[in-house]
Amino acid sequence: MSDARKTRAANGAPKRAAPAERAPLQAAPLTVSRPELLADGSDREFRQLVHALFGFLARHEAVRAGHAARIGLAGVEYSVLISIGHLDAEERSVSVNRLATHLHLSGAFITTLTNKLERLGLVSKEPDDADRRRVKLRITAEGWRRLSALAPVQRQVNDVQFGPLTAGEFRLLNDIMGRLIDSSERALKLQAFLADPPASEQAPAPLPAATAGKRKG
Amino acid sequence: MSDARKTRAANGAPKRAAPAERAPLQAAPLTVSRPELLADGSDREFRQLVHALFGFLARHEAVRAGHAARIGLAGVEYSVLISIGHLDAEERSVSVNRLATHLHLSGAFITTLTNKLERLGLVSKEPDDADRRRVKLRITAEGWRRLSALAPVQRQVNDVQFGPLTAGEFRLLNDIMGRLIDSSERALKLQAFLADPPASEQAPAPLPAATAGKRKG
DNA sequence: GGCTAAATGCTAGCATTATTAGCTTTTTTT
């Protein structure tokens, strides 16, 4: 009853399994309502964008995985490595938790990854003298060597991946992404609120200050 | 030897573990070279964009997971469900493999997911009369019902998530994403080529037609 | 000062997500 073909084969007769009441071809209601995002009253282009974003994400991650593979790492591991570099340059001291929030991953997972990178000799962990609960993460000389060796190839690939962008589009895209991150954050809060309203509060008050609501990891 | 704090605690003495030759603070070479993507000869903004893309896409997935949760599904399952709807509307017949390539997932995984959706009564699978190896995927009436029930909430959340976009930015973003998907595809091919050049071909001929090269899933 | 509470990171166990390999059935090619 789970394999249509098997069912048919077993029966021998072409008795098709309950043709599932022909679904209304254009039954789908709008998934967005702002007029700026509708064309001729249809959300077709909007759905297209949402889908394209996933498509791009898959490829963007694949490119990262490719860069990472060049120095023997998985995609996330590579992200952890360079993020240590960036945070170290900007903030002068990188802890496990700092990195975890930066990358939106759990502390435990960062622990696992940084331990592996330490074993590989790409990252060093020293106790932080100011707060000895903390660990100071740093890229080792060997770590920098690997990143440097990677750069020439990375440059070629990145040039192709972002080739179609003009300087203006590049700046605008950068700007748009910044705004979309913020608005997505707000959307997530609203979503959590709508999924789990604080009881006795039916009113669809837009933008609640903050709601607990269990959130998936 | 993997836990800096433990080592220290065990020793009692503050002997810090080999301070890891102070890494050059700005040793990182450029990761992109096109002048359109550089500002003052630095790739800082470009790195920022790459990072922002991951940040946004992570939240975009979280929003999808939230929508999905409303009808008791995981993020991918929801994507499979609506993709069946879209492909069915556009192409009139959706097979497992068609869906797999559309979503960039393996056929086996699509089989698993669609079987679950069938068990849940949201999707129907009938043997394709034209080619009986194939299965015709369809959203059931119940599936449409769930999607319709979801829509009002989805609309509110999507309006917030994409709130900052003007009509012009929306169209441009849509256009840019389309181009970036194509260029990313090309970047992946180049990357595969550079990782595994067909031997005896050292010349860095840009844009090879097509190379086999094992690719990670 | 001493007791409690909070914060940091670690380990272990597990859930989810998605792939590859091998099999059966049907279709296509020779």
Place this chain on the structure above:
DNA sequence: AAAAAAAGCTAATAATGCTAGCATTTAGCC
């Protein structure tokens, strides 16, 4: 008709990332 290819299924397995519980250090409070 036989061989090769294509579609989808199952099983085993890999990668990814989380939660729970623990030890150590720090901060707050009386």
